[in-house]
Amino acid sequence: MSEQSNIAIVVPVLDDTAELHSLIDRIHSWSEQPKEIVVVSANSDLELSAFCEAHGCRYLESKPCRGTQLDSGARNSEAPVLWFLHADAVPYPSSLRDIALALAEGAEAGHFSFKFAGPSTWHKELIECLVKFRVQMHGTPYGDQGLFVRLRAYLECGGFPHQPLFEEVDLVRKLRARKTFRHLKTPIGVSPRRWERDGWIRRSLANRHLAIRYMLGANPEQLASSYDRVHRNRRLGTSKETDE
Numbered sequence: 001m002s003e004q005s006n007i008a009i010v011v012p013v014l015d016d017t018a019e020l021h022s023l024i025d026r027i028h029s030w031s032e033q034p035k036e037i038v039v040v041s042a043n044s045d046l047e048l049s050a051f052c053e054a055h056g057c058r059y060l061e062s063k064p065c066r067g068t069q070l071d072s073g074a075r076n077s078e079a080p081v082l083w084f085l086h087a088d089a090v091p092y093p094s095s096l097r098d099i100a101l102a103l104a105e106g107a108e109a110g111h112f113s114f115k116f117a118g119p120s121t122w123h124k125e126l127i128e129c130l131v132k133f134r135v136q137m138h139g140t141p142y143g144d145q146g147l148f149v150r151l152r153a154y155l156e157c158g159g160f161p162h163q164p165l166f167e168e169v170d171l172v173r174k175l176r177a178r179k180t181f182r183h184l185k186t187p188i189g190v191s192p193r194r195w196e197r198d199g200w201i202r203r204s205l206a207n208r209h210l211a212i213r214y215m216l217g218a219n220p221e222q223l224a225s226s227y228d229r230v231h232r233n234r235r236l237g238t239s240k241e242t243d244e
Contacts, residue, residue, distance in 0.1 A: 007034045007096055007148070008079035011087055012062075012069035014042040017051070019088035019191070024055050032096045035079040040069040066143075067167030071160040074151070083148040090117040090189025091146060098186045099148050109149035109175040110182035111141040117189035123200040124192065130204070135183070143168050146188040149175060164224035166214045 009027065013020050020039065027037065037057040041048055042064035052059035060076060062069045074082050083099060085091065092098075095112070102110050114131040116124040135141050147168060157174035160167045175181045195203045210223055 005033065005035050006079055007081045007083050007099060008073075008077040009034045009037045009083050009085055010040065010070060010073035010077065011037065011085050012040050012042070012066050012073070013045075013048065013087050014064055014066075014069075016087040017045070017048050020048075021051065023085065023087055023089060023091075024051075024057065026090070028055070030093050030096065034083070034096060036077065038073040038077055040073040042069060065162055065164045067160040067164065068162040070143075070167065071162060074154055074159060077151065080151050081148065082151055082154055083146065084143060085146055086144050086191075088191035088193065089144065089146060090191070092186055092188065095146070095186060095188070098184055102148075102182045102184060103150070105182075106180060107182040108153040108178060108180035109147070110184055111135075111148070112146040112184050112186050112188035114141075114145050114190055115187035116192045118192060123195070127195070127200065127204055140169055140172050141183075144188075144190045147172070153178065153180070163220040165210065165220045166223075167220075169214070 011020060011023065024037065027034070037055075038060060039048070039052050039057050040060045040062050042062060044061055049059045051057075058076075060072055062072045070084055074084075081099070081103065083095075091112070098112075099110075114128055114135075116128065118124075135145075141147065153175060154171075157171055157178075160171055172181070197203075198206070213223060214220060
């Protein structure tokens with residue numbers, strides 16, 4: 001059995017089922033296929049459950065918390081390798097093969113290179129460079145960079161904590177300490193929709209502001225609640241608050 005067919009793709013879903021449909025269609029078009037695709041919904045969704053059944057995906061339900069959803073998908077997987085994707089991710093067709101190659105060369109875990117999906121613009125290129133610099137400086141890629149890990153290493157590191165934001169930070173630090181964490185040159189397409197919605201500078205500064213507060217000990221549940229409230233009000237045009 002090839003290493004590619006030992007990989008389970010885990011996708012948490014919350015209000016982005018349309019994006020999930022595109023992701024599943026994209027994966028099914030590849031010549032190489034994963035062992036399974038595990039979709040973890042943040043609520044009961046009969047339509048999504050039916051879609052998963054029709055497309056050969058496993059459907060799970062969890063409370064609306066990304067860390068909880070990811071951990072549930074990981075611990076219920078039947079594969080020895082886990083690859084975590086956002087529902088709006090645009091992974092490249094060679095991704096499964098690239099993961100398998102990294103594992104064969106001794107990696108236990110790793111991540112892909114951040115690249116915005118869609119046509120290139122100076123806004124995108126600037127942020128891509130800043131993300132690359134940040135990861136090189138302190139080595140904490142976030143979930144939108146397609147983290148992958150051997151199940152054994154995932155469990156030994158305790159898995160994702162059950163928190164709604166920055167759930168990957170502690171896990172990545174533990175994996176990096178094992179000296180088997182790899183950066184892949186293969187890009188993964190990241191949806192620009194949130195930057196386009198909120199503004200390129202505003203969104204980037206807001207992300208850094210949240211990260212700094214988290215590093216200083218802020219509660220991730222409170223950060224998530226504040227973040228959701230501000231962005232929900234901004235979409236409705238009722239908020240005078242800023243993220244900075």
